[in-house]
Amino acid sequence: MTQQDRRRIAAGLADGLSYAEIARRLDRPTSTISREIGRNGGPSGYRPQQAHQATAQRARRGTPAPPRAAVPAEGTREAEGAREESAREAEVIEMAVRAGLPRMTARVHLDLLLSEEGRRTAAELARRLKVSPASVSVAVNYLVDQGYVRRERDPRRRRDIYVVDDDAWYHSIMIGSRQTLEAARSSIEAAQAAGLDRPVGRRMARAGAFLERVSLDMMESADRWRSLLA
Incomplete structure (x- = not known):
């Protein structure tokens, strides 16, 4: 991998691109990109110049970077499975990042x-x-x-x-819904203070009523279906 490739990887990470998209733009396997980033500081600590120097030093020593786990031989079914698993994990992380x-x-x-x-x-x-x-x-x-x-x-x-267990999904939904409910009721109070006869008051009242109803529905639904996690 060239130094220019590594600069493009860093630029892709800064732009929030997924490993798969960076790999596509460099015409390389996603596993190669994942491995390159993982052994050189991770997504938040990747620096192209340092990564290039570290790779050159490893090459001179003739020793690879310490692996996270035993790496299957290239071309085997196990290696292909490991690449696919790594790519799936990278995609899950990217989706979570895009969600905030x-x-x-x-x-x-x-x-x-x-x-x-x-x-x-x-x-x-x-x-x-x-x-x-x-x-x-x-x-x-x-x-x-x-x-x-x-x-x-x-x-x-x-x-x-x-x-992390099954019940965590219930608690996360309830916490998020309660936070939304608090925001909804604050919006309703602000609408009343501004005056419901004014455009801003009416707009905040509508937003508050909508968020209040949605958050209450979410909490009710979570309680109703919690047994599925048992």
Whole structure:
């Protein structure tokens, strides 16, 4: 991969492009782009000049970058499966980012979702994602606040364990709906203060009534269908 290729990767990340789109523009496999970014700082820390220098140094030493896991031999069914899995994960993260989730938060959430037990410690997340503990802390705090993840305490080792389970979907919907409901009622109060006989008051009242009804419907629906998560 040339230095120009790496500059184009960095530009694509800055523009919010998916790994698959960057790969298409460079006419390379998505797995190549995912591997290049993953071993050189990740999506938020990728720097083309440093990546190029690090690759040159590894080539001179004759040793590859430390792999995250055992890499299947190229051309095998296992290798193809690994590439497809990597591409799917990258696409899921990109969709979450486009929906408004911070990239690091999306990576942490996906790693928890894909864990066999649905739980990891902060140290495990930092090691697996190759990021700082501080980055993990910011991400999991957001996820906990929004109900996507819950925090458990390990009393024996005095550490937090972050857990994602089926009930998390219920709690995240309820938290989001309550926040929308608060905004709706604030809008209604502001409309009354502005005066319902004025255009701005009527506009805010309509918006508040709409958001209030939608949020209440969401909460009612979540309660009605919660049994599906049992």
